[in-house]
Amino acid sequence: SAVISQKPSRDICQRGTSLTIQCQVDSQVTMMFWYRQQPGQSLTLIATANQGSEATYESGFVIDKFPISRPNLTFSTLTVSNMSPEDSSIYLCSVALKAVDTQYFGPGTRLTVL
Amino acid sequence: QKEVEQDPGPLSVPEGAIVSLNCTYSNSAFQYFMWYRQYSRKGPELLMYTYSSGNKEDGRFTAQVDKSSKYISLFIRDSQPSDSATYLCAMSLMDSNYQLIWGAGTKLIIKP
Numbered sequence: 062s063a064v065i066s067q068k069p070s071r072d073i074c075q076r077g078t079s080l081t082i083q084c085q086v087d088s089q090v091t092m093m094f095w096y097r098q099q100p101g102q103s104l105t106l107i108a109t110a111n112q113g114s115e116a117t118y119e120s121g122f123v124i125d126k127f128p129i130s131r132p133n134l135t136f137s138t139l140t141v142s143n144m145s146p147e148d149s150s151i152y153l154c155s156v157a158l159k160a161v162d163t164q165y166f167g168p169g170t171r172l173t174v175l
Numbered sequence: 176q177k178e179v180e181q182d183p184g185p186l187s188v189p190e191g192a193i194v195s196l197n198c199t200y201s202n203s204a205f206q207y208f209m210w211y212r213q214y215s216r217k218g219p220e221l222l223m224y225t226y227s228s229g230n231k232e233d234g235r236f237t238a239q240v241d242k243s244s245k246y247i248s249l250f251i252r253d254s255q256p257s258d259s260a261t262y263l264c265a266m267s268l269m270d271s272n273y274q275l276i277w278g279a280g281t282k283l284i285i286k287p
Contacts, residue, residue, distance in 0.1 A: 062221070092273050103263060103277045104219070153218055157273035162207045162226075163265075164275060166218035 063088055063156050065167035073173045074144055081140045082170045084154030089134035092157040094164065095127070097150045104153065110137040144174045178202055181264055181278030190287050194251040198264035198278045201245065205266040205276070208240050210249045213261045213280070222262075223249065254285045 064087040074080050084093065093110040108116040108129055116129035131137040141148050151171050155164040181198045188194055196210075207226055211219035223238035225231045225247075231238045237250040247266075251258055264278040 065218075094273075103279045106274070109272075109274075162267060162271075162273060163209050163221060163224050164273060165221060166211075169216075169218045171216065 063090060063158060063165050065154060065156060065165060067154055067167040067170050069170060070168065071171040071173075073175065075175055076145055078144055079140055079142045080144065080172060081138050082152055082154075084137045084139070084167055086135045086156050090156040091159045093131060093137045094155045094157070095129060095137070095139045096153040096155060098153060098169070099150045107139070107152075110139075141172065144172075146174045148172065149174045176201060178276050179264065179266060179278045182281055183279045185282040185284055187284040187286060188254060190254060190256060190285055192254050192285075194249075194254050194258070194283060194285075196249040196251075196262050196264075196281050196283070198247050198266075199245055200247070200266060200276075202268075202276075203242070203245065204268050206269045207267045208238070208247050209265045209267075209275070210236075210238055211263045211265060213263060215260075219263060256285045256287050259283060259285045 066085045068083045095107040096104045098104050106119050107122045108118040110116050110129050110131040112131045128140045151169045153169045154167040157164050179200045210223040212222045213219040225238050228240050228242045235252045239248040261280045261282045263280040265275040267275050
């Protein structure tokens with residue numbers, strides 16, 4: 062498995078501002094992903110963070126709203142831009158290890174937009 | 176129709192009971208099957224991982240895959256209040272680049 066940390070763990074933000082969430086892994090990983098989980102809901106994949114190239118976004122998510130960086134094999138950031146109350150959610154980082162065809166998750170960032 | 180169906184519950188059972196959690200799926204090409212446990216205000220934690228068909232046991236937990244029926248199950252024996260959480264099933268295709276298809280999650284409550 063892998064140890065994954067996220068910062069911040071929670072935040073309360075004003076409408077129209079942006080927040081950058083950091084994800085750090087304790088080992089080099091094959092793939093990194095960003096998810097959103099709205100209250101009482103399952104997980105929705107936002108994008109796959111690709112090292113050294115642009116992220117791959119899922120339908121309904123765009124780079125202008127959710128820019129993602131992945132400068133190396135252990136770190137990624139997700140920015141939630143020009144926030145509205147509808148962006149209030151838990152944002153989760155996950156990683157995939159080469160040896161196992163599954164994902165491991167960070168603790169999540171709980172975002173509230175007022 | 177969703178690719179993966181999972182009853183959101185809540186499912187409430189008394190302490191010590193055997194719990195059965197289930198998911199059905201429509202894509203017969205799924206090869207990897209996972210169960211995650213998510214406590215309130217925490218990230219999902221990988222509980223069980225199975226490749227293809229069969230059973231896998233880990234302590235009080237047993238994961239079962241029936242590919243002919245497109246049905247997976249997670250059994251919890253001797254359930255404890257600490258097992259109270261949301262349980263999410265997930266599955267993926269061979270060579271899918273680790274992309275997972277998720278169930279809705281079942282909220283489980285174990286009553287002391």
